[in-house]
Amino acid sequence: MSPVPAATRYDPSQFNPEHNSKTESGAFTISKENRQQAKYPEFLPTWNPNQKFPPLEFFEFHDKGLLADANLSNLFPKNGNHQVKSVTPKLGSEVKGVQLSQLSDEAKNDLALFVAQRGVVIFRDQDFSSYGPEFAVNYGSYFGPLHIHPTSGSPEGFPQLHITFRGASKKELESAFESRTNNIAWHSDVSYELNPPQITFFSVLEGPEAGGDTIFANTVEAYKRLSPALQARLEGLHVLHTAEDQADINAAAGGIVRRSPVSNIHPLVRQHPVTKEKHLFLNREFGRKIVELKEEESDALLEFLFTHVEQAHDLQLRAKWEPNTVVLWDNRSTVHSAVIDWDTPSLRHAFRISPQGERPVEDVKHLNDPNYLAEKYSSIRR
Ligand SMILES: O=C(O)CCC(=O)C(=O)O
Numbered sequence: 064m065s066p067v068p069a070a071t072r073y074d075p076s077q078f079n080p081e082h083n084s085k086t087e088s089g090a091f092t093i094s095k096e097n098r099q100q101a102k103y104p105e106f107l108p109t110w111n112p113n114q115k116f117p118p119l120e121f122f123e124f125h126d127k128g129l130l131a132d133a134n135l136s137n138l139f140p141k142n143g144n145h146q147v148k149s150v151t152p153k154l155g156s157e158v159k160g161v162q163l164s165q166l167s168d169e170a171k172n173d174l175a176l177f178v179a180q181r182g183v184v185i186f187r188d189q190d191f192s193s194y195g196p197e198f199a200v201n202y203g204s205y206f207g208p209l210h211i212h213p214t215s216g217s218p219e220g221f222p223q224l225h226i227t228f229r230g231a232s233k234k235e236l237e238s239a240f241e242s243r244t245n246n247i248a249w250h251s252d253v254s255y256e257l258n259p260p261q262i263t264f265f266s267v268l269e270g271p272e273a274g275g276d277t278i279f280a281n282t283v284e285a286y287k288r289l290s291p292a293l294q295a296r297l298e299g300l301h302v303l304h305t306a307e308d309q310a311d312i313n314a315a316a317g318g319i320v321r322r323s324p325v326s327n328i329h330p331l332v333r334q335h336p337v338t339k340e341k342h343l344f345l346n347r348e349f350g351r352k353i354v355e356l357k358e359e360e361s362d363a364l365l366e367f368l369f370t371h372v373e374q375a376h377d378l379q380l381r382a383k384w385e386p387n388t389v390v391l392w393d394n395r396s397t398v399h400s401a402v403i404d405w406d407t408p409s410l411r412h413a414f415r416i417s418p419q420g421e422r423p424v425e426d427v428k429h430l431n432d433p434n435y436l437a438e439k440y441s442s443i444r445r
């Protein structure tokens with residue numbers, strides 16, 4: 064079974080006993096010093112050891128992108144004042160002149176289609192974060208039930224928001240490289256869930272002037288680049304994804320585990336319900352084993368596929384954050400990593416909204432089938 068990757072071992076959801084203090088309700092939060100510096104205190108993380116959530120259950124999901132206008136005319140009206148340009152030919156668009164907070168439901172449907180088509184969309188000059196956590200939660204809920212992360216910190220009262228927070232101390236910066244030569248950790252978010260997230264919103268509220276970018280890779284293109292012979296061999300294989308290590312690491316660091324960790328099996332090659340494109344669905348952080356293969360075979364094949372996606376800069380992009388940027392990604396057909404490279408002491412504070420999507424399927428004919436893979440589950444010792 065693949066070993067727990069270095070980046071997963073290092074990063075217990077930013078829970079850091081050195082900078083955490085307690086709120087009035089007994090939850091951990093960041094230090095007073097960091098709280099005083101933060102420009103968006105309503106989005107600061109808390110970790111409440113008493114908060115517990117029941118296991119997630121399978122649900123049917125119908126992507127809003129399927130309701131979109133094929134010409135995206137609600138998102139980009141004919142006489143609108145918007146500019147859209149591709150970041151790279153294979154992945155990503157950058158948009159100016161569209162205010163996410165003001166979109167109608169019809170325009171949100173187009174947004175879901177556009178993000179599915181482009182993989183990553185970078186929206187500049189947004190007022191989205193100024194409306195606070197409640198607005199963010201309501202907005203994201205349009206696209207699907209919001210995922211509550213099992214180990215992350217979140218603003219009090221808004222467990223659906225996943226907060227990324229790094230303090231501004233020199234020690235914190237240096238600790239990033241104490242035991243690793245780099246901090247790159249390619250993944251798609253919480254792929255161990257039965258219905259992992261689809262369209263995902265990420266807003267960096269404040270961050271360093273240079274650095275702290277987020278990198279993305281396109282797993283549709285990564286699949287297309289493989290030879291037909293290898294593509295055919297990958298069909299019908301399934302990967303075991305697990306939350307166990309993340310839970311253990313957080314518990315060991317004194318953090319929280321607010322939902323019991325799960326393991327699930329998903330197809331290695333997945334079909335997208337909106338674009339109908341096939342893509343690799345892999346995850347260096349949570350994907351541990353190809354269940355149909357022996358251990359050494361699985362390790363070698365997974366390592367080949369991870370390296371293929373991670374080295375192919377010709378199917379990747381690097382999103383640069385400016386004040387008031389919101390980035391949306393398709394958490395099914397892309398993988399991403401934070402880039403923790405800044406060396407001036409500055410806060411980096413971000414929030415993520417993760418609407419859950421369909422249970423991954425190798426062919427959309429299985430979409431929303433509650434018995435999908437039932438036989439395989441019963442035959443696998445996990
Ligand atoms: O901090 C970043 O740039 C990305 C963090 C991340 O992987 C996430 O929130 O899903």
Ligand SMILES: [Fe+2]
Nearest residue numbers: 250251252399
């Ligand atoms: Fe992520």
